[in-house]
Amino acid sequence: MNPVKWFLKQAFPEHFRTEEEREQAKIEIEKIQYRARYGIVNSKLKCKYCEEVGSVHYRRVYKKTGFSTGKAVAGLITGGTSILATGLAKKEGVAKFYCGNCEMSWEGIQ
């Protein structure tokens, strides 16, 4: 289906002609929401709990970890320029996994 047409259908489901189309769109929207929440399925990943291959969702999240006092002090000394240069909070990437089969979720480094 034409992506623009598809998008319009997602945005304005009330304009759907048939019940079937409406159902189809609902499924698609659910898939998108699922992806946004759990990430996309990586077909090569194996679940470490149930050992199912192809049901593991993977996404990478960046969370801010803590406040660096050292950087804050350096920032005060240099008049704030180093705060601008480095930022006070450092970001750390974490891989989040979720298994659609056994519904377990875990974190890792990947």
Ligand SMILES: [Zn+2]
């Ligand atoms: Zn599993």
